[in-house]
Amino acid sequence: MNLIPNQEAEATRLRRRTVTQLKAELRGARVQLSVLNHVVGTHAELKDVDLDCLDLISSQGPLSPSMLAKRAGLHPATVTGILDRLERGRWIARDRDPSDRRAVLVRILPERNAEMFRLYSGMNSRMDAICEGYDQAQLEVIADFLRRVQAAGSDASEDLTAG
Amino acid sequence: MNLIPNQEAEATRLRRRTVTQLKAELRGARVQLSVLNHVVGTHAELKDVDLDCLDLISSQGPLSPSMLAKRAGLHPATVTGILDRLERGRWIARDRDPSDRRAVLVRILPERNAEMFRLYSGMNSRMDAICEGYDQAQLEVIADFLRRVQAAGSDASEDLTAG
DNA sequence: TTGATTTGGTATGAGATTCATATAATATCG
DNA sequence: CGATATTATATGAATCTCATACCAAATCAA
Structure with missing residues (x-):
């Protein structure tokens, strides 16, 4: 932090660029993961929103x-329709x-977990390969960052x- | 790396847990960002896929x-319908x-950029706040990670x- | 060149999806 | 107890997706 003004301004500029870049990469990652989601959904006969x-x-x-x-x-x-499809496909159960006898609780059925896992397996192994390039501390930094993003x-x- | 077997096994276990956790956080982040996308889309009268x-x-x-x-x-x-909506809303132009006189090139119209930026401004300032907690090197590690994820x-x- | 085939984009229409509204059952408040 | 609020879902109108068909333009074959 012992920089002359010029160096300090330069560092600020660099940092701003990096933050902007990071936000762009996050948007890009969101889109690519959504596209993957859509392709997986197509194979499982599920809509994106499902x-x-x-x-x-x-x-x-x-x-x-x-x-x-509310969460979605x-x-x-609309949720009634989505749950109908998920229930028909044996992905979830309604109890x-x-x-509260008006209310319903929705829970996951493990039945088709393996099938879903298989569809994501390509991405899963690619993620494992990516993670190999980072040490423990870096992985934790990234995971924590993603938690904050959520x-x-x-x-x-x-x-x-x-609003 | 000079660990006795027990310590090494423990380290491996920890690492595996961290990787699994990171992948879960990434899935969670994808969903939350998609939900935000949906809410933003609702305000802009655009479908998620748009x-x-x-x-x-x-x-x-x-x-x-x-x-x-192909990319999506x-x-x-389906893309014809999406582009019709985006064009009608002045988000894009078709040239x-x-x-190749059969082909069409789709490009962004900057016209409504400010409006879109305003809808994302809440998320944008939150992202700035998150990034403040990281140093330059960490930001670059995260950005690079997200590039690999894409x-x-x-x-x-x-x-x-x-397949 | 000509004729056949492929490629790029869109119109059409059948089936599916979303959501505002209405409805029924239960809970909560006064 | 009666009035109001809450929870989930049925209904129906508007909309969306996509298989198919189609046309125009490019490419290939001879």
Whole structure:
């Protein structure tokens, strides 16, 4: 930090460029992963949004259809249709909530896990290869970064839905 | 790396756990960013897939509808419909390819850039805040990681489409 | 050159999807 | 207890996706 003003300005410029670049790469990664999602979904006879919901149920479930609708930014009636498809395909099950007889709890069925895993296996092994290039500390930095991105995305979505 | 076998096994276990965790966080980030995308799309009266295509045109364009269909994993006729909507909304323009009179080149119109930027501004400032917690070297490591993820996603999609 | 085949983009129409609204059942509040 | 709110879903209109067909232009074959 003992730089003359010129060097300091240069460092600031470089940093700004790097941050901009990183955000661009994140957008790019999001699109490519969504494209992969779409291709996987096509093979599994699932819509993109079905897979998104399946991911949400998998990571945040079991949860109710109304909570899922909120988390996914979808209309409740749309979620009913999505859950119908996922249930018909034996991806999920709907149970009654024991504490509220109006409510429903959606949970993942492990039945077709292997099939889904197989569809993602190409990406999975590529990810393993990528990770081999990083040491333990770097992997943790990246994982933590991605965790923060999730929170940011969730918060930004909420703000936009509210406003 | 001068560890007795027990320590080495422990380190391997830890590393495997970290890699698994990282992949889970990446999936989670993809979903949250897609949800944000959906919410943004709702405000801009665009379908999720329209925004995906807009991103692809923005980063890889100008390109032809058939190339876009290939990159996005969509049917050519579907892309025609998407481009119709994007054109009607003044997001893109279709030009004839001077070197092939059958072909069309799709390019971004900057007209509505500010509007889109405003919708993403909440996420953008959150990303800036996140990046402040990392030094230059870390930012570059993360950006490079995301670049590799894009390539992996693109390759995995291609394999799946071909097979 | 001519004629056949391939390629690029889009129109058409059948089937599927989304969502505003309405509805039924249950919960909660006063 | 009665009124209101909440949860999930049925219904139907508008819209979207994609297989197919089609036309124009490029490329290939002879």
